[in-house]
Amino acid sequence: MADEPIVCDNKPMGLQVEAGVHWWCACGRSGHPPFCDGSHKGTGLQPVKFETLVETTVWWCQCKHSKSPPLCDGTHKRFR
DSSP: OOOOOOOOOSSOEEEEEOSEEEEEOSSSOOSSTTBOOSTTTTTTOOOEEEEESSOEEEEEOSSSOOSSTTBOOSGGGGGO
């Protein structure tokens, strides 16, 4: 069974990202949020792949409970 993800923040993180593949931290243990740094090892949780063809601003989920990861869907409001 997987560990529960750690809530990093109760609001999303808006970041402009370059075109390409990005790996979102789903466990909340990364030292470089919102991106995976491998800290999930042993938790049973896995990073989520996000790919964009153009440079864009992404609103990354930081509560780690979004129903549409890695994007914020407002779920963080229940962690206030």
